[in-house]
Amino acid sequence: MSNHDWSRAMRAIWLLNTIEVELSHLGIPVLRVPPTLRDLGDVFAQGTMSEQDRQLIEDELTRAHAILAQVVGELQEGMTQIESLLQKQPMTLITEDVAESTRSVVWQKL
């Protein structure tokens, strides 16, 4: 392979490596999500909070859900493309960059 092609290949590999490293760091807080949300469920179930407080928390959960859903969607697209490469199948997905306006907040700051 030429130097140029190796550079292109390594650009993809280092990108995936960066994601792996970042996800491994993120993994520890992610593990805490289910039990922490179960705790929050208990607070909801007690029914001691005002409607206003409940609405504040629900707004935060809605926002978090939207951001996570978008990130998961973008990662899912990357996984599908990796699978295509491994199976040596022709790319069937649109390979254009995700438009700035539709990127998750996580990517927008980049």
Add this chain to the structure above:
Amino acid sequence: MAEIMTAREAVERYIKTGTQVCWGGFSYTRRPFTITREVIRQRDRIQHHFCTMNGGASVEEALAANDLVSRMETTYVGLEGIQPVAYSIRRRIQDGSIPLFEDYSNYGYAARTIAGRFGWPFAPMMAELGSDIPEYDTFGKAGLRGKNADGSWIDPRIPPKKFAVIDDPFDGWGLRPHAFDGGDTTANKTNAIDRTRESDKYTGNKGVKVLLVPPVLPEVTVIRAQRVAIDGTVRMEGILGPDAEQAMCAKVLIVECEQIVPSDELRATPELNHLPAHITTAIVEQPFGGYPSAVPNYYDYDWDWFVSYGRLNRKSKEEVKEWWTKHVVDTKDDWDYLQRIVGMNRLFELRATPGYGYRADLKRPM
């Protein structure tokens, strides 16, 4: 090993009448207001303390407004950027109820914390030279510096000198732009190095002078962090100011935080941590406790609070103190203050916009 406790317990245990407390944060950022408010709640017990900090200074103003400051060692003071006059402090200096006020430049104070952090006997700098700050020595005039006849320190918390000036043993070599041709840099022109060579002020000798500052060695330092591990490891986000340094200078470190997390969460990226576990004495968890200052990535500062407090701050000592009584002293704890006085709606309005670290649409009219 760090101990998790409430703000009330931390203040009761570590802050007594006259204790030297170094308050953390910088400008509008990460001010430790949970402990500040708890000290105000306990003002009848504490009465007064020795306030040390890199100024700003909403915390200092709040403490002074409650007549809790008897000695102050600080830098610039004002209600952060919004009101460049610290009325509560100024009034009390003018009427003598803060009898001892010692002044350093922000850089000079930061150099003192660096000396303290690394265990240096002093730190060299040039910033105060050429200003009149070295001419004033309030603690010295009050007879608080140096030793008694029996060899003990008059006040072991106060260095025997405010500054010392020596001839630079390297004759200014370290200030010269050796790596570059083409003359002095702007910094060296500002330092007027050639003129200082011609002056014999301070030491009686011609040549470059260096000003030495003693370390800051407070009894207690209080800082605010976003995350503290259950073992006491501390991670701050956003501008740091001298917090890591002054935390390591203290005998006792109280860290208030947004959340206590498992140690593994901070160990995964240890290079992002600022303080090791063994430095921390007490951990106090209080979400939104930095209010009204900002905690990057969590919530912004409350501009409206600073504007309205700035107006109040111009009123009499009695009126300002009464405001603190009504809004803080009469609350049970910080959750009571945050829910009942501030309101959760307001706090959620200040939540940081993800990706920015601050509230992107917060109105900040100047």
